[in-house]
Amino acid sequence: MFAATQTGGSRRRFLLGLTASLVLLASPLLHASELLTFDGLYKSNTVLGLKFADRTLALKGQTVRLRGYMAPPLKPESKFFVLTREPVAICPFCSSDAEWPVDIVVIYASKTVLPTNFSERIEVEGALEVGSFIDPATGFVSQLRIRDAVFHKIN
């Protein structure tokens, strides 16, 4: 069920599993990146659009962590998935309602993604990219992306 060990999350889990001492050494380094929250990504969310928080803009290009839920993938065998604040009940491309929340973050994993359980919370880590971008394969429009990402399940 939990597939992150075979995907972008594999490297860290391998390290974690290697030896306790290595974990102790590695943890501070691995977790040096800033943990962002969905609530903190924007300073305002209005009908006329979102405004990025100053911290979001300041972290552009840097490695960050963000916790959320993987939405059912738009394409199989892809490095691309959408991270949402809450579990997405409706696969927007399966029904005809293209009803994504506006505050989604697009994830480009470092490896092909095997889906997690979509009701399990995950933590994603990678380089933060800010600004409008259209995914060439799916046409999906995003404002925030985390690239070269790894992810793992959290409790």
Next chain:
Amino acid sequence: MRFALAPLAAALCAAAFTLPATAQTIFPLNRAEILAGSHFDLKVEFPGLVDASAAKLSVNGKDAATVFGKRAELIAREDGKDVSSLILRGARITKPGSYTVTASDGTNTRSVTWNVYATPAKAAAKNVILFIGDGFSIAHRTAARMLSKGYEDGKLKGKLAMDEMPYMALLTTQGTDSIITDSANAAHAYTTGHKSCVNALGVYCSRAAASLDHPKVETLTEIAKRSGLSVGAVTNSEVEDATPASMVAHTRRRSDYNDIVKMFYDSKIDVIMGGGSPNFLPKSTPGSKRTDDVDYIEQFKGAGYAFATTKAEMNTAAADSKTTKLLGLYNTGNVDGALDLKFLKKGSVSKFPDQPDVVEEMKAAIKVLSRNKKGFVLMVESARIDKYSHSMDPERAIYDTIMLDDAVKAAQDWAKANGNNTMILVTADHTHPVSIIGTVNDEAPGDDMRNKVGTYEDAGFPNYPAPDADGYPNKVDVSRRVRMVFGAYPDYYDTFRPYLDGENVPGIKNAEGITVANEAYKNVPGAVLRVGNLPNKGPRGANQGIHSGDDVLLTAMGPGANKVHGQMENSDLFRVVAEALALGKPMAPAKK
């Protein structure tokens, strides 16, 4: 309705004798009812490649080019495939009668017969207000009465406003592809008078690859505006969603939201209100869902629209006597439903604290539209009856049904005070498999919830508090509450309780893509796992409730409403509107 008999005979002949497996398809389809003077695309799809010299198209035995004043264009290899088609965009017939269209590829011949109808020359109604409760089924209506009126000595203490309308019909909702419709296809039937297929708006479903290439039929907005009327659509869904979009859109795919925003703009529809702002914002604006840099809010403003993002702004704009066009976008997603908006304050109410409800939207819309002395057409949708039935959240669906009825009441009052020349129609686009089977009584003995379900005389009457002035009880988590059940469902946890913390999310896909019950409800006291009876995998795997194919009720009042009776096709509603407003005058072909 009476007018379908002759084409029916033709259809039976066509089906029995002239329909080989390889026959060409002609759009509009056989037995189409076409308003005189309305525009439509005529398309013939041949099963193989056809030489331009061999393709023949005639209407009642005459060359089609003569009849339409322009020639159909041959698409030699449609979408690069080994098939040819004929297309004639913007065709129009002004003289009423029976029209048999025959297409030949030199070997096979196929005919369809259309009925082109005119309307009375003089309009019976000045205005039409069409209410659509999305997914609004009989059980929603019964429950809305139960909560907002109550009973005494076995009789209701009052009626719903929509019950106090003299004309009623059962509408069938199936489309060209299926016995089950969706909101796009269903609303399309109301706004064009033609049948189509699931996901389609303002088009017949042809084999064209691109969603915008299918043969179009005109919408009520295009036709009514040509007659000088003002037109509006207000909803609590996103404005691009299927029902409001059906007023203007021509696409095979209802999810073409960005195209639909452009279609709203191009249609010059006078009033649009609802949620769904992200598709109006240029892609450079964070939160936009557009793929281009067009700022449609600026475009609308530039075209003379007042623009509102809150109820206060809406009321100010509507009160200004100079406002004749109004765009209101009150949420990035759907506007919150009545239970959240007025009582629980869940959903997105904290983010968008000043959203109007459907009643307030409608009142503002009428204020603006009625400034056109020629009259108006207004669609009013209570959209979330459907959405909350998909999410299997009965209380939220019932509250939005009460809201629909409040809007109907306000429209009736307005019509009475303003000349009694407004036709009011109240209907649904499709149903959900919902039913009232009794009550849940917390006081019943035992712990397991199923044995607290009261049936027959044990159901008794629910004990909701007396409703407020708008018909809403201020509490849904009462000790004896209505038990609304769903006939078709995914795996989910049945909690036997209202969802006070936010809209229900019954099912979620797991890593294998199979829908499983949402574990969030597993530990609600008394929750029971229901193993679903709907497909749980593949592209049509259901993670929520679905539409049903039951008939919907249409009630009507006002001038022209007497045409509503018996059993009708949903597409017949368009004709009732067209006749009441004289949109197909026999001797006065439309100008422009």
